[in-house]
Amino acid sequence: MRREAPPKRAITKSVRLTPAEVQQWADFTEFTGETEATAMKRALQRGLQAERLDQAFLAMHRGASTAEAAQIAGLPRAVFIEECLDHQVALDEPDDDWLSGLAGAATELGTSLSRLDGRGQSG
Amino acid sequence: MTDAARHVAVVDTSFWSIAVRIGFVRVLLEEFRVAVPAAVRAEITHEDPRRPRTRSDYQDVFLEIEPELVHLPEPEPPPIAGLDPGEASVIACARALGAIALINERRGKRVARALGVIAIDVAQAVVLVAAVGRLDVPTARQLLARIRKLSSTPREQLTEAERILDAMERREN
Numbered sequence: 001m002r003r004e005a006p007p008k009r010a011i012t013k014s015v016r017l018t019p020a021e022v023q024q025w026a027d028f029t030e031f032t033g034e035t036e037a038t039a040m041k042r043a044l045q046r047g048l049q050a051e052r053l054d055q056a057f058l059a060m061h062r063g064a065s066t067a068e069a070a071q072i073a074g075l076p077r078a079v080f081i082e083e084c085l086d087h088q089v090a091l092d093e094p095d096d097d098w099l100s101g102l103a104g105a106a107t108e109l110g111t112s113l114s115r116l117d118g119r120g121q122s123g
Numbered sequence: 124m125t126d127a128a129r130h131v132a133v134v135d136t137s138f139w140s141i142a143v144r145i146g147f148v149r150v151l152l153e154e155f156r157v158a159v160p161a162a163v164r165a166e167i168t169h170e171d172p173r174r175p176r177t178r179s180d181y182q183d184v185f186l187e188i189e190p191e192l193v194h195l196p197e198p199e200p201p202p203i204a205g206l207d208p209g210e211a212s213v214i215a216c217a218r219a220l221g222a223i224a225l226i227n228e229r230r231g232k233r234v235a236r237a238l239g240v241i242a243i244d245v246a247q248a249v250v251l252v253a254a255v256g257r258l259d260v261p262t263a264r265q266l267l268a269r270i271r272k273l274s275s276t277p278r279e280q281l282t283e284a285e286r287i288l289d290a291m292e293r294r295e296n
Contacts (some may be wrong), residue, residue, distance in 0.1 A: 063225045066137055078169060079169065082140060092228055102247045
C-alpha cells in the first residue's frame with residue numbers, strides 16, 4: 001500500500017514591529033475576528049505577489065523579455081502579459097526597423113510600401 | 124479569399140493577448156491562416172495560479188477559434204535557441220512554413236528578421252490588413268487607438284501607423 005508523504009512542517013519566521021504597528025494588527029484582527037497569524041500570513045502572501053509584480057514591471061522597463069519578467073512575477077507568461085496590459089506596461093520597445101519590417105510584410109502580401117507610406121506625397 | 128490564397132501566420136502569446144483585447148482576432152483569421160505552436164498554446168491555456176478553475180477572455184477566445192487554426196507539422200520544428208519558448212517556436216515554425224511571424228516583442232522580431240522570417244507586431248498587422256482592403260481606414264484607426272490606450276506598443280510606432288493610414292485615406296478621397 002502506498003503511503004502519502006507527511007505534509008512538510010511550516011517554518012516560523014519572525015519580524016520586528018514597532019508598538020504602533022503591533023497596535024495596527026491588534027485593531028485589525030479585533031475587527032476581523034481572526035488570529036494575527038491568519039491575517040499576517042494572508043497579508044504576507046498578497047504583499048509578496050504585489051512586490052514580485054512590481055519587480056517584474058521594473059525588469060520589463062530595464063529590457064527583460066515577458067518570459068523573464070513572468071518568472072520574477074511568479075506567473076505564467078500569458079497571465080503576466082495580461083497584467084502588463086492591465087497596468088499599461090509597454091511590451092515592446094521603439095524599433096528603428098519598424099517601417100522596413102512593415103514594407104517587407106507588405107511585399108509578402110502583394111502590396112507595396114509606396115502604397116502604404118504616404119510621406120512626401122501630396123495625395 | 125480562398126484558403127490557399129491566404130498566407131499562413133504563426134502567432135505568439137503577446138500578439139494574441141493584444142489582438143483579443145482590441146477585437147482584432149476575427150479580422151486576423153479572415154486575412155491569415157493562423158497557426159499556434161504547442162509552446163504558445165501551453166502559455167495561453169496555462170491556468171492563472173491565483174484564480175484556479177477560471178478562464179480569462181484571451182483563453183476563452185482561443186478555445187473558441189482553435190478548430191479554425193492551421194495544423195502544424197508533427198513533430199514541430201525545433202525552437203530557435205536563445206529565445207523564450209513561445210517566441211522560439213513561433214519563429215521556427217514560421218521559418219519552416221515560409222509563414223509570417225506575429226510577434227509583439229522587439230527581440231523576437233529582430234531574431235526573426237535575422238533568420239529571414241517576416242515578423243510583424245499588432246500595429247503593423249492592422250496597417251497591413253487595411254492596406255489589402257480587409258479593413259476600412261476608420262476601423263483601423265479605432266484599433267490603433269485601442270492599442271494606444273493599452274500602451275503595449277511604443278508611441279513612435281503608432282504615430283507611424285497612423286501616418287500611413289492618413290496617406291491611405293488621402294488616396295481614397
